[in-house]
Amino acid sequence: MNIVQDLFKSIRIVVALWILTAVLYPLLTWGIGQTLFSNQANGSLVLNAQGQPIGSSLIGQPFKTDRYFWSRPSAIEYATLPEVAKTGASGASNLAPSNLALFDRIKPEAQRLRQSNIKPTADMLYTSGSGLDPHISLESAQAQIPRLSQARGMEPSRLQELINQAIDDRILWILGEPGVNVLKLNLSLDQK
Amino acid sequence: MLQGWIQIALILVTVIILTPLLGKYIARVFLHETTFLDPIFGPIDRAIMRTIGIHEAEGMSGWQYVQAVLISNIVMGIAVFSILFLQPILPFNPNQVGGLTWDLVLHTTISFLTNTDQQHYSGETTLSYGSQVFALGFLMFTSAATGLAVGIAFIRGLTGRSLGNFYQDLTQSITRILLPISFVGTLLLIASGIPETWAGTAQVTTLEGATQAIARGPVAHFEMIKQLGENGGGFFGINSAHPFENSNGLTNFIETVAMVAIPSSLIYTYGIFMGNLRQAWLVYGIVLAFFIPLVVMTAWGEFQGNGQVNTLLGSMAPNLEGKEIRFGWSLSSLWAIATTATMCGAVNAMHDSLMPIGGFSTLLNMFLQIVWGGQGTGTAYLFIFLILAVFLTGLMVGRTPEFLGRKIEKAEVVLASVILLIHPIAILIPTAITLLLPENLTGISNPGFHGLSQVVYEYTSAAANNGSGFQGLGNGTIWWNLTTSVAMLLGRYVPIVALILLADGMQRKQPVPMTDGTLRTDTGLFTGVTGVVILILGVLTFLPVLALGPIAEAFQLSSGL
Numbered sequence: 001m002n003i004v005q006d007l008f009k010s011i012r013i014v015v016a017l018w019i020l021t022a023v024l025y026p027l028l029t030w031g032i033g034q035t036l037f038s039n040q041a042n043g044s045l046v047l048n049a050q051g052q053p054i055g056s057s058l059i060g061q062p063f064k065t066d067r068y069f070w071s072r073p074s075a076i077e078y079a080t081l082p083e084v085a086k087t088g089a090s091g092a093s094n095l096a097p098s099n100l101a102l103f104d105r106i107k108p109e110a111q112r113l114r115q116s117n118i119k120p121t122a123d124m125l126y127t128s129g130s131g132l133d134p135h136i137s138l139e140s141a142q143a144q145i146p147r148l149s150q151a152r153g154m155e156p157s158r159l160q161e162l163i164n165q166a167i168d169d170r171i172l173w174i175l176g177e178p179g180v181n182v183l184k185l186n187l188s189l190d191q192k
Numbered sequence: 193m194l195q196g197w198i199q200i201a202l203i204l205v206t207v208i209i210l211t212p213l214l215g216k217y218i219a220r221v222f223l224h225e226t227t228f229l230d231p232i233f234g235p236i237d238r239a240i241m242r243t244i245g246i247h248e249a250e251g252m253s254g255w256q257y258v259q260a261v262l263i264s265n266i267v268m269g270i271a272v273f274s275i276l277f278l279q280p281i282l283p284f285n286p287n288q289v290g291g292l293t294w295d296l297v298l299h300t301t302i303s304f305l306t307n308t309d310q311q312h313y314s315g316e317t318t319l320s321y322g323s324q325v326f327a328l329g330f331l332m333f334t335s336a337a338t339g340l341a342v343g344i345a346f347i348r349g350l351t352g353r354s355l356g357n358f359y360q361d362l363t364q365s366i367t368r369i370l371l372p373i374s375f376v377g378t379l380l381l382i383a384s385g386i387p388e389t390w391a392g393t394a395q396v397t398t399l400e401g402a403t404q405a406i407a408r409g410p411v412a413h414f415e416m417i418k419q420l421g422e423n424g425g426g427f428f429g430i431n432s433a434h435p436f437e438n439s440n441g442l443t444n445f446i447e448t449v450a451m452v453a454i455p456s457s458l459i460y461t462y463g464i465f466m467g468n469l470r471q472a473w474l475v476y477g478i479v480l481a482f483f484i485p486l487v488v489m490t491a492w493g494e495f496q497g498n499g500q501v502n503t504l505l506g507s508m509a510p511n512l513e514g515k516e517i518r519f520g521w522s523l524s525s526l527w528a529i530a531t532t533a534t535m536c537g538a539v540n541a542m543h544d545s546l547m548p549i550g551g552f553s554t555l556l557n558m559f560l561q562i563v564w565g566g567q568g569t570g571t572a573y574l575f576i577f578l579i580l581a582v583f584l585t586g587l588m589v590g591r592t593p594e595f596l597g598r599k600i601e602k603a604e605v606v607l608a609s610v611i612l613l614i615h616p617i618a619i620l621i622p623t624a625i626t627l628l629l630p631e632n633l634t635g636i637s638n639p640g641f642h643g644l645s646q647v648v649y650e651y652t653s654a655a656a657n658n659g660s661g662f663q664g665l666g667n668g669t670i671w672w673n674l675t676t677s678v679a680m681l682l683g684r685y686v687p688i689v690a691l692i693l694l695a696d697g698m699q700r701k702q703p704v705p706m707t708d709g710t711l712r713t714d715t716g717l718f719t720g721v722t723g724v725v726i727l728i729l730g731v732l733t734f735l736p737v738l739a740l741g742p743i744a745e746a747f748q749l750s751s752g753l
Contacts, residue, residue, distance in 0.1 A: 003259065003263065006259055006260055006263045006264075007263055007267070009244045009245065009246075009260075009264075009359060010260070010263045010264040010266075010267040011267055012243050012244045012245075013240065013243070013244045013264065013359055013362065013363070014264065014267050014268055014271060014334075015243075016239075016240045016243050016244070017240070017330070017333065017334060017362075017363070017366060018271070018326075018330050020236070020240075020366065020367070020371070021329065021330055021332075021333040021334075021366060021371065021417075022325060022326045022327075022329050022330040023326075025371060025374070025375065025413060026325050026329065026410055026413050026414075028375070029375065029378045029379065029382070029388055029412065029413040030388050030389075030390070030410060030413070032379060032382075033378075033379070033382040033388035033389075033412060034388070034389070036379075036382075036383075037382050037383050040382055040383060040384070040385045040386070040387070041382050041387055041388045041389055041412075042387060042389045042391065042408070043387045043389065043394060043406055043408040043436065044385050044387075045394060045396070045406075052396075052397070053394060053396045054396055054397060054398065054399065055396050055398060055399070055404065055406075056394075056396075056406050056435075058385050058435040058436065058439050059404075059406055059435055059436070060435075061398045061399065061400070061402075061404060062398070062400070062402060063399070063400060064400065065400055068399065068400065072517075078398075078404060079404055079405050079406070079407070080398065080402040080403060080404045080405075082403075084317065084405055085395065085403060085405050086287055086288070086393065086405065087287045087289065087316050087317045087393055087405065087407060088316050088317075088393045088405035088406055088407025088408075089314070089316060089317060089405070089407070089429070090314070090316065090407070090428050090429050090430035090433075090434050091314070091429060091430055092430060092433070092514045092542045092544075092545070092663070093513065093514065093542075093545070094514065094542055094544040094545060094637060094638075094662070094663050094664030095513060095544070095545060095638065095664070096544060096545065096638035096642040096664070096745070097498045097500075097511060097513070097545065097546075097547050097548070097745075097749060098548070098638070098640060098641070098642050098745050098748055098749050098753065099638045099639065099642065100639075100753065102498075102501075102513065103500060103501075103504075106501060106504065107504065110504055110505075120504075120505055121505075121509070122497070122501075122505065122509035122510060122511075122512050123512050123517055125501065125504075125505070126501075126511070126512035126513040126514075126515070127513060127514070128433075128512075128514070128515065128516055128517070129430060129433030129514045129515050129516045129524075129539075129540065129541050129542055130428075130430045130433040130434045130435060130516060131430065132430075132434065132435055133435075133516050133517055133518075134435060135516075135517035135518055136517065137517060168440070168518070170441055171440055171441040171442040171445075172442075174195075174198070174199065174202065174441075175199065175440075175441030175442050175444070175445050176199075176440050176441020176442070176444060176445075176518050176519070176523070177195075177196075177441070177517060177518055177519060177520035177522075177523070179517035179518055183399070186399055187399070190399065
């Protein structure tokens with residue numbers, strides 16, 4: 001079999017497989033996805049009362065003010081920086097456990113939490129993998145109850161109730177780790 | 193803590209249960225027996241075969257097979273290079289991202305063509321939807337199918353069958369295995385929250401009034417073949433740590449099982465081809481004997497966390513740097529080991545931030561290349577080690593070594609040695625050169641021993657066609673793009689050519705009848721010897737870099753920095 005023959009066969013098979021895997025397969029899954037699961041397929045966007053999107057239930061947001069539960073530190077500020085406004089972003093610190101820069105970052109963060117009378121927890125000190133982690137641990141949410149209670153004038157027991165409602169639990173009681181969805185929780189604060 | 197270990201066990205058990213089912217199915221496909229998907233895909237197969245002028249698929253000789261692999265791969269590479277290079281003027285670019293430098297286009301093309309999927313760019317800011325779907329999404333199928341076809345041709349030759357027809361194997365790998373599973377998996381992923389849309393990035397105003405850009409796109413279908421084909425190149429920069437690539441425990445379960453499923457099942461498929469399932473399960477045992485300890489070691493390290501930070505916290509806490517809450521220490525550790533074992537290379541936690549024992553284990557996986565190993569090729573490498581073990585034990589007892597009833601002679605040992613040696617050559621030489629050039633060292637983001645690990649990891653990931661990275665490394669330069677391209681090409685095509693030629697040679701040999709004097713390879717003793725051979729031949733070359741990298745870092749960390 002000579003090379004030219006193989007070349008022509010290759011070109012034709014590449015075109016055929018390209019149509020199958022890069023056109024038909026994406027087209028079909030897109031069609032089914034948009035029809036059956038249109039909310040998920042478009043990014044699980046959360047709308048406010050006016051119908052404006054205010055976030056996605058799967059993507060975290062930076063919360064820094066006293067009136068909200070704080071989220072985890074992010075290496076990319078949850079894609080709110082102006083230079084990525086058109087495209088979005090994701091990213092991590094990529095600091096090695098032996099890198100002193102890691103401690104230079106963690107120490108002031110722990111200090112800041114202690115000043116607000118919050119016992120530092122691991123997830124509030126370590127930056128997440130995606131920079132968009134929508135969750136904090138239950139422990140980290142509960143540690144912030146006294147601060148929120150003071151800022152909002154809400155009963156701690158009421159806050160605990162809202163936290164429980166905002167937990168994204170394990171799927172089928174076994175898959176994944178539970179976490180408190182911070183956007184869901186803070187939205188429920190505003191609604192009350 | 194117990195929950196974490198249970199989840200690891202659950203995923204492992206699922207993989208083991210799937211192995212005979214999928215393994216049997218793959219064997220039926222490539223033995224050209226009837227399967228339940230024939231009514232749907234039979235006509236498509238035949239139509240594709242007709243377009244390339246094959247009516248009755250004729251078997252190929254070794255060199256014909258090699259030629260078909262190389263030429264088809266070159267055609268795919270040129271097509272994809274063109275699409276990526278012309279990105280700024282092509283449609284399906286809602287976020288209007290610009291052009292790429294030629295060296296990045298070259299690196300990305302080679303990276304996806306070789307099933308490596310090493311990424312020196314961030315998907316959301318660099319590539320259009322069109323480039324992702326029409327260029328990279330295409331290669332995710334064909335590169336995986338190329339690996340599978342070669343893996344199947346190899347076992348056909350070893351068992352005295354004709355190598356088969358590459359075009360037919362390539363097509364059937366896609367239509368019968370990759371596409372149907374991906375289709376079902378994609379729908380599950382979309383239902384679980386993975387986007388599949390052609391709309392551009394969404395701009396929203398957050399509760400606190402900031403403007404957040406939510407990147408999305410046709411992710412779900414891309415994600416599924418990325419995992420199943422052991423490609424690993426993420427739609428987004430941060431790969432499967434991104435909530436839109438891996439949104440919850442269920443998607444993580446699907447994606448982890450998908451990346452191990454085919455290489456694990458292929459061992460069983462080999463068993464069917466050999467007519468010796470006992471041999472297959474023994475080989476499976478070798479893989480588990482490496483895999484499980486590596487998972488346990490890594491998970492234990494992450495669970496115990498960073499001692500220096502724990503002192504600050506006043507209690508023991510897992511190392512969550514670069515990890516997502518929904519995966520925690522256990523699922524992140526399992527994924528890190530599975531992805532480096534299978535040469536998938538997708539990540540759901542940042543490997544650069546793993547504890548030293550995690551860095552050690554991920555590197556070790558990629559040095560060995562047989563703890564499951566790459567799509568198709570990994571199982572073939574396992575059998576290369578069996579051949580070498582037969583040769584060594586044959587020398588010890590003074591008998592002509594035989595494997596599967598065929599003599600192992602000079603040609604086989606030479607080809608097996610080529611496969612074994614190209615790996616350290618493609619890793620250690622470029623590493624050494626890079627370390628000699630001070631201008632490259634500025635890319636190292638973590639100082640000290642870990643910096644060495646970053647450089648070694650980059651070339652190891654390239655040569656093993658894995659694609660994960662110690663992502664802190666500033667690798668978006670011409671130097672890194674070109675040198676890792678060379679490592680990827682060497683690590684892919686040299687072993688493929690050697691595997692096919694080795695299988696072709698074995699197929700042409702007269703089978704020798706089994707006698708009392710034949711060394712049986714399906715015994716516990718021989719399996720143990722093979723395990724030791726793998727450890728000695730596979731690890732010894734790399735022991736110095738492991739000692740200078742992660743092991744030294746572990747000592748540094750325990751002595752308080």
